[in-house]
Amino acid sequence: MSILGTRVVRNEDPELLTKGGTYTDDLIDERLDGAAHLIFVRSPVAHARILSIDTSEALKLPGVVAVYTAADVDLPIINPPMPMFNQDMTQTPLASDKVRYVGEPVAIVVCDDPYIREDAAELVEVEYDILPAVIGMPNAAKDEVLLWESVGTNTVVDFGTPDDLDPNLFDDCEVVVSHLIQNQRIHPAPMESRSGAASWPEGERLTAWIPSQGAQGAKAALAAQLGIDAAEVHVLTPDVGGAFGARFGADVEMVLTAWVAGKLHRPMRWSETRYENLLAMTHGRAQEQRVTIGGSRDGNMKKYRLEVLADCGAYPKIGGILPSLTRLMTPGTYVFDKAESIAKAVVTNTTPIGAYRGAGRPEATAAIERAVDIFAAEIGMDPADVRRKNLVPKFTEPHLTAFGALYDSGDYETALNKALEAANYEDLRKEQQLRRERGDAKQLGIGMSSYVEITGAGSESGDPNENATVEVHPDGTVTILTGTSPHGQGHATAWAMMASDTLGIGIDKITVIHGDTDLIPKGGGTGGSRSLQQGGMAVQKASIELVDIARTRAAELLEANEADLQFNIDDSGFSVAGVPSSTVTLAKLAEKERLFINAVFAAPGATFPFGAHLAVVEVDVETGKATLERIFCVDDAGVVMNPLLFDGQRHGGIAQGAAQAFLEEFIYDEDGNPLTASFADYPFLSATEVPSFDLVSMVTPTTYNPMGVKGVGEAGTIGATPAVQNAVVDAVSHLGVRHIDMPTSPRVVWEAIEAARSNSNSNGKVA
């Protein structure tokens, strides 16, 4: 029986759960002996001109090795990463003339002893000329206060303009509803905050340890930002404690850690505090969306318009491109006669925006799924019925949307029906009706989402392909080198399963290595749920090709025709048909000559997993507090290769999605001061706030890889977020509430109820 598809426990876990992982800050390596420790002096203000920096007091503190400011740093200017971005919005590694967000690095202090870092940093005196801060995307778009005065605008990029919108779009619609929706700024909040280490002895090349989602991409970014040849850089990836999209490339702190190591020819270590992590790791989401949907009173949705205003934070990073992915997924799982979308991305005096679990796709799903519910409420139809009426019918050949997305396979109605059935939807509606009639304090809310998303679209290195090297050793063990970069996903288990299934060697004998650019020069890293469908497939392909090489060698050794050889998976070896004593194992063959191969698996394109979530919440209408009681999740990501890893991905994503719907928000005041810069104030959900999840199985294979697998990493943040938000609104819809922005925190929900009540009292009808 194949090991694939079975619930194999993670072979990473015994070490992680006993002695713990080896994170960058834990490294013991002779190349780091005698390392000094960096700390960054960060801007305490959102927008200001730097008048002067006095480092003299810091330099006097015993144990301080050096202090650097922008004037000392001879590194290239950092240009916006995409050619379509306004290229004049450049950044220097340390702030030079201006600071543009609270937390921006202004100076570096290098210390012998990590314990004095913060004392030394406090001694650097920076004089600021405070400027008005640009907070809020609509404010930024007004261009009244500019982050770069010389640039003349705060707009980073426009994906279409209002002129592109059809003024007659909704002319044939009986019903048109429109709403402004916030998809609030959130923080990735990985368990491990950022760190880095570097060794760069004189006359040698740089060795950098970076907790990242891809060592090869980090190497390229590091070389570019240091202005050196990539051959001069060796990047290593220790254990990584969570990334969620925010650990691609090389952050400026890591570049500067390497730069100081090279300047002083002394190993350097850098490790940030949680406070710094909250301020300076890229944030996610941060879109303001105008949704307008039109159709007929019998529930036919005809037209849809999505206008996006996206926040890039203070410097255009990957966040600037995410609204284009939101646009790409505008219609979601629905058929419209016509849908259109435009997007604008602006800079504000806040932490830069990067990718966060879903990266542009959750924002699209959140918009359309709220729009559908608002439309359903307007025409007084059950939201499940409206969805069923308008879903794209089941398809097995790729379906091209008007926005250019090529959905590979899908059956959205079955996914929705499975979620409704699992939840006993009709019974829930009856229970809801009873509670409404009784006027209970705790009202029931039922919310659903139907989603389709993009996985395996490509990588940092470009096309959707990945390589793997598989080697069988004479002692019967196997080494796999992968270009993917696990940070919690379980590749050490999954890739071992892939190889074991083909080679007939137990997973306990298989070691998976990643994140060393010397051993693995090429790789696209891990993100966008690409790893299994490209990296895992590369392991399988390499394993199959390895058996083919071995067959040729075995034929020679056993003096038989290749055609007469059969590979016996139970023995991990070949035998000659009809001559049972004539056998040779892969391990034995490896004694004569190294037995290894590198293979590249190239996918024809991205896959489009889909599903439906149904959330059941209780809302205490007296206090506004909403709690998640049940959540039923259908996540069809094709064939499942290890249900344990698959469900683990869903669990984390659902909790993160529910957290955005309920509580998470990174908040700035109008001067750009962060109000949520500690875990006492930044409220992600803990295990106490979520129920056990009801995971429903559905498998629609893709034809884009031999196993039929798609990606599942983002399913939870895409499906659960709108389902939970819709459920909260649904719980109080009988009171006249049509929409509540995320996060649906107790105060926000209570205020929505109060507003609906006073509206209904004053107008005799609801808004």
Add this chain to the structure above:
Amino acid sequence: MIPAPFDYVRATSAEHILELMAQHGDEAKLLAGGHSLLPMMKVRLASPTVLIDIASVPELSYVKVDGDDLVIGATTSHATVANSDLIQADAPLLSYAAAQIGDPQIRHRGTIGGSLAHSDPAADLPMTLVALDGTFELLGPSGTRSVKAEDFFIGYFETALEHDEIISAVRVPRRPGVGWGYEKFTRRANDWAIVGIATVAGRVAMANMGSIPARPVATEQALAGGQGIAEAAALAADGIEPAGDMHATTAYRQHLARVLTRRALETAASRNQA
């Protein structure tokens, strides 16, 4: 997240604490459980130059009966208060409140005296001691004096403690069988209360409804005057103007105070066996 440099001394007796305080003056801070002080030091909101560790003074950690009162030593941990048979029997509101603080690690380090002396109006114990009509024994160079809980809290992180005094013990009346109610409104299990209510024997105190534990006088008077719970609770925010923050506006806090007071009073009535 590394505090500024400081010296550390460990006190061995209550008398020793006072000596060390006299010796180090205002630059010193008392360290008991450390769950308020150390986070503030780590983010450098507090930078004492000396920490006087009182956690290991044996004579300050106890729970005992003294006539009509329960007396609890200042360095008794929240976990001990939560699990004490004596307190559960005679002042169940106090043991319940202690069990709502933070998480298990915090409850095993944090102390009753530390939490009260810190005087955070959002915390569980200050409002609880006000509701219980507790009394604090303050030990100073000239001996011990008693201060009522409601007179002890003066403002945000401000108390009636003189600079040379410590809380040595907390005294609460024994009221077995008397109904009590406790409502802690949070976003998440171990957050601070957005609004909290503690009530027992017709007294009500509220957390995070101002700079000190607030007493809804109108509610208490209505109850004393024989009005029903719903009518009394509707007055819970009268004359009380809590500040707004990112979790709650003034109006929302006032609304919560009314709803939660009603719920706490209903629970108290249902529990009453006296």
